[in-house]
Amino acid sequence: MKSPYSMSGIADEAASSIAVQIATHKAIGLSHIELRSVDGSPIDALGKSEVSALIARIKQADFVVDCLDSRIGNWSRTVEYPLDDELAEIDRLADICHALGCKSVRIMSYSRGTFSAHDWQERAIERLFVFVNRAKEHGIMLLHENCDGFAGRSPSDTLRMLRLVDSTNLRLLFDTGNGLAYGYDALAFLRPIVDFVDHVHIKDGMKSGGEVTYCRAGCGHAGVAACLALLFSSGYRGVFSIEPHLAVLPHAGRADPENDRRIGLYTECAVSAGDLVRDVWHGITQHV
Template structure:
């Protein structure tokens, strides 16, 4: 069974808003990125304990924690110790939250020659994946920023290095490639999915109304037996990583969630591979 979840801070910065957004849709799973604008790894112990207690009180499972490791805010030449420290903190916090999945990316370049960029990225991610495995975690690489951001062969190389894959249906809109074509090459290795839709610009809209071909992506995932979570990241009223949007707006989140439910309720035709 596919499970529906949502990245909470897409609906509002406070945990109360995030919980209201997800439970208001009748869903029982959430993905954590920030609370009150603070990354999960940077929360004080007291703040994190309050988050975990509140989620448990509302019966919300955590399907994934989104780290900053290798993401758009970093470069491959940054101090690696910061990533090791973040993973160490998240290992304990993911255990408390009952999730094994940690989202990572693959380090934007900082002017290095391509071969050296690849060498450094893969060395770092192999080490991180090794440490994650020791803590019973799985690192999931998202098709967003870094060396393997939009290249299926590079993503599959990271699978060989011990990572899983996280597919975002809308990232191709922002970065200029066909997300469904990418998915066709990596679908057997996808372990988690973010759902958003939009048109060039980018201009974001609810799932099914943009040019990301979300129905086609859902069809491909179903054809490959995907049974993980679909985690809503609509980018409509809140885009915390871009520091815009207006706090406290859950209406757009709910509209996107209902649109996703509608897509799942209607069988979509199989996508031709021709």
């Protein structure tokens, strides 16, 4: 019986090269893939020939691309980042989306930097209006992640963003493990926003003394199983994409060499996450 949900993964956590990213997903048994970078370059920064090669490889592998993970509004940028540059990113990513049959681009809502809380929020909202309008022109969806950024701090801030921007081209990406790094309980964050979630990242870890050590899903403190149960009970039937953070830590600028160990860690996390999602799904359906 076909599963009502799909498993995927942010493939650059397995390997830098797209060939190995694809091969790893095939070996795991995945037909879905989430793209963030290739050979160390963000997707939007790839040259024309590199994009053409990427598209050809994905199509040859017959993969479904669930989401393109952009740098728009991310933890490395403040609201002073050139707006035109980010609009150009949306344009480039939209072209790649159309070529791959992908509809979603991940965004965030900026690091605070030296701005006051009011200026940070107001300027971020103004930019999101512009981005969403551009996304609407391209026919793509922007997915805001609960990561660094004013709208990722709390569910009330997330809901405020959705209310003010008020667009069907803006939905949410929920990461089960981000609360470990940003100081909130994932399940408590998810409850008020669950109906707006269109994509899920699976991450888990253990926090001790302010430090987070990432681990396989279900083995840490993030409450991944409870989040999955809430998502399923609320009608979510979308993609669960792994982001293990075992060999790759973007915030820390760390990426282990492309080797069998890195691939093995990613594979273990994909298999364990798939098992956990399946077990939670079966638990939910048995009680319906």
